[in-house]
Amino acid sequence: MTRTTNDRPAVVPVLAFAGIVVAVMQTLLVPVIKDLPQLLDTSPSNATWVLTSTLLSGAVATPIMGRLGDLYGKRRMLVLSLAVMVVGALVSAVTSALLPMIVGRTLQGFAMGAIPLGIGLMRDMLPREKLGSAMALMSSSIGVGGGLALPAAALVAQNTDWHALFYGAAGLGILAIALTLFAVPESPMRAEGTFDLPGALGLSTGLVLFLLPITKGSDWGWTSATTLGLFAASAAVLLLWGVYELRSKAPLVDLRTTARPAVLFTNLASIMVGVSFYVVSLVLPQLLQLPTSTGYGLGQSMVVAGLLVAPLGLTMMFTAPVYARLSAKHGPKFTLILGLLIIAVGYGAGLGLMSAAWQSLVIAVLLGAGIGLAYSSLPALIVGAVPASETGAANGLNTLMRSIGTSVSSAVIGMVLANTANTVGGVEIPTMQGFRVSFLIATGAVAIGLLLALFLPKPDRAPRLRASSEEEANLARAEEALRGFRGRVLDSGGAPVARAKVTLIDHSGRQAGATLSAEDGSYALSVPAQGAYVLAAKANGHGPHASSATHAGGDGAVDVDLALPTA
Template sequence: MTIQTPVHGLSRQRAPKGRNRIVAVLAFAGVVVSLMHSLVVPLLPRLPEFLTASAADTTWTVTATLLAAAVATPTVGRLGDMYGKRRMLLISMGLLIAGSVVGALSYSLAPLIVGRTLQGLAAGVIPLGISIMRDELPPNKVPGATAAMSASLGVGGALGLPVAALIAQVLDWHTLFWVAAALGTLSFVLVLALVPESPVRSGGRFDFVGALLMSAALVLLLLVVSRGGLWGWYSAVTIGLGAGCLVLWICWIFWELRVGKPLVDLRANSRRQVLLTNVASLIFAFSMLCMSLSLPQILQLPTETGYGLGQSMLVVGLVMAPSGLVMMAVSPLSAWITASAGPKWSLIAGAVLVAGGYSVGLFLMGALWQLVLVSVLVGAGIGLAYGAMPSLIMGAVPPEESASANGLNSLMRSVGTSLSAALAGLVFAQMSMDLNGNPVPSREAFLMMMAVGVAGAVGALGVAAFLPRRKPLRS
């Protein structure tokens, strides 16, 4: 069944200049939030020294953000549908600002993890922004605007790496968090001044039991995926958490099917269009991280390995940055394909480009320009695919459920990246070589990751082939 999007009074008739401001402000907020994911990456090698902690413990500064984002994304989306998307967006930006200030004032591991957790709780900004665009913009403007908002996830992550590396090399590391706080404050003020509250509400009571069960299951899942390699995949801790995760998911499914106003409408999300789009999101995120985990290592490994390029973190960021810029640049193309042929074909085009990019990487990864080419091709493909996904999701759910549906779609991306990180850790550990007494990933390990990227893109192409042919976004 195709869902018809109603025209919501005067909000659809807003002046073009006002609409453009809304899109720009929301996209900027998305970029600021996505910056948080790469904020501490340049710091990881030196965090043990800065915080007087072990290297294993300091990785929690990344894991905590991931866990918080996974829990917040579907929950905040549902709260936005019920109580106001702009309101929840402002709360999310407030949490980001608070987390950034806590991080800026931290000199030990525990408060820094608290700050990074608060930053992760802002992850719901992107699905909330997409839903606000659906409510505020004319139907013909929605695909382009949502494509730009969806691409902001990649843009912030890609640009954050070189900027964070530069700041970390030149200034005190606390400056990174003060910059994040300043950007978050600017975004908060812009949203407060220029973004209206959506009149579309679902009402009802919040599903606290469903939220608790889902949050606990997600935490266990991501702990197993992100820490299983460190603990041992066959250790009692890993197996116990995995079993607990499975039990919690089963309990959550039974609860969501029985409760009147569920956190996630499983029946709506089991529709072919929504289900396949979420599966494709997971696969694309899995495939995208193969590049993010492989290329920086190839760039930084010493030249004596025979394949490493011996570059600095700043050069790594500059090589990876074009992929994020390309994601934003292709968002109008994704919108055009969506409007003229349907979002399915934008998704298919993205899968073809990603597969092509990784195929190039199988043969060319011995020079900077070759790795830039790989990252640009993969980035363009991800941009086309991510630009199509909001249209696919919103074309199959009613307006009052769009934030929670987009939140679940964003969650699938988080799960995909976590699974990719776990696989990469296993591949790099099993396929290594000795360098001056230290194990480093072998050339074959990186070729394996490129092959996995190709396989993921082909898998996403197969999923996209089963999506409906019609253009699904109706207004």
């Protein structure tokens, strides 16, 4: 029989903990961000790369690890992501030089792949009634971990050597690896094809060429040949990458799937949610810690500033069960729009609430609630729009979009704050103008995200998008099309086999469809055209089985039962 989370009750908490560890790594240096130029003996624009490099490598790692997880096993790649993060944390722990620090932080960014991999594992193992809330928890863990990390990291940095932050992150990563190996079984789901190395290199190159001039444009000059040349090179590389991906038989990113309205507008909105999430993480801690002698700084200690911003992540955690109820009633599109509206209110209020510490707390709570609802909606919208075998890659792409948003946010806001800073005693101090411009940028991003969310499929399609299991979505499609194959997956004794993977292969040997059997063993697959096909089924605890079948065309379904031998 297929192993489920009933056999492993710790699966969801362990995967959520891995997501929290990733978030801790991502926000580890936020409490000391204003001191990084002095700590690393470099300029503010260069110091920005200590944060941006992590976000950039995370942006690249998410689709790569998602695809590798689909091909070779999601748990295996989850452990690998966390192991690379541990190595990167140890590299950063032993240096105070800029370049080695960026190398270490780049390696730490690979842990971002844990988010789509964790969602993919939940998708493969959880029963449908538990999947929505579990994915919401996993998706919002990035904010939960960030909220918890801020005061903890501030406490460590204020009372010990700041390098201890990295030793702590390495310890958490090792614990997450151990728990994953102990509590999380490997998923039986595998995608067809090979890994797209040229696609991975092309995406990495294009993103680096895009973010580098955003970060350094103010130093080089926005109209300089270097800045414009890098932007042009980025556009050319990403265009060529897109053409290559469309022609590849096994692309890193299936751009045709991405073109579906439910996927396309969700991913574009995800970029804007990513931008809005990171702005508050960069602005509020600095505003709170600046001395009152500046005329606008709130004069709080590092620890108090962390505690005042912590509700951002804690509120995200509490919105996960609220999201599950709202989404069950109204659908994930509704919760995404509601979340974006709350974020807009939070940033709009923040433009006028920057004069007292308690006001920062209000802003953090509002933004946490909105970002929590928005983040929780994204994986549900993606999972409802792609086949089961593409879940890891599709969620990896969605996390990539969020990571691009946070990377652009880090680079742009870092540039804004550096360009509007005042030099006092040889130290560059961010100004209130810079903080307000940053909040305006976030508000604009949310407005664009809200517009994109409105283009998602209409509410009358919400039941299809809310389908928590692949068998429901595919059965619904087969019932509408009335052209394909249907039947049951049974064991050697005639008992139904739940969550068996059934793959449809056409006469040329290519995959034409895939699904998972329902709890009663039933499956349904539509066919693109008449002709001869092979139906292949496999499940844990059973040997594989393949059966030839022919569809003569026209409406109607051909009944084909698949009997799996005992392994």
